[in-house]
Amino acid sequence: QVQLVESGGGLVQAGGSLTLSCTASGPISAYNTMSWHRQVPGKQREFVAISPFGGQTKYADSVAGRVYISRGVRTIQLTMRSLEPEDTALYYCKLLHDGKTFWGQGTQVTVSA
Numbered sequence: 001q002v003q004l005v006e007s008g009g010g011l012v013q014a015g016g017s018l019t020l021s022c023t024a025s026g027p028i029s030a031y032n033t034m035s036w037h038r039q040v041p042g043k044q045r046e047f048v049a050i051s052p053f054g055g056q057t058k059y060a061d062s063v064a065g066r067v068y069i070s071r072g073v074r075t076i077q078l079t080m081r082s083l084e085p086e087d088t089a090l091y092y093c094k095l096l097h098d099g100k101t102f103w104g105q106g107t108q109v110t111v112s113a
Contacts, residue, residue: 002026002102006093009107016111017081022093022104024074030054032097034076036069038089038109045092051076063087083111 008020022034035050049069051057057069063080070077076093088111093104 002028002095002097002100004093004095004102004104006091006104006107009091009109011110011112012083014084014111014113016083017079018083018109019080020078020091020093020107020109022076022078024093024095024097024102028074028095028097030073032073032095034071034096035094036076036078036091037094038087038091039106040089046089048091049078080109083109085111085113087111 003025004022006022012018030053033052036048037045038048039045047060048063049059051069051071053071059067066082068079090106090108092106095102
């Protein structure tokens with residue numbers, strides 16, 4: 001069974017940095033796409049960044065220039081800098097593999113002003 005586990009969330013001051021990690025376990029080939037999304041209570045889940053393994057990473061306009069993705073076959077790392085209170089959200093890792101979508105449980109990022 002494929003499972004995703006996120007880690008690295010926490011409380012950080014505005015202007016600070018944080019790195020989130022996600023690891024997928026189970027039968028996964030290199031032909032996959034992993035991405036990060038975030039959600040604030042009461043709002044729709046928002047796309048943050050997407051990275052096909054071996055392919056080009058794309059970032060949401062809201063975070064472009066402040067975030068960076070690092071990929072492994074079954075890992076995706078989101079490094080965020082110059083964090084703002086607006087970045088506060090529950091961050092989810094997503095895997096698209098073999099026509100199926102998998103989500104992690106999320107890791108909370110809270111940015112204080």
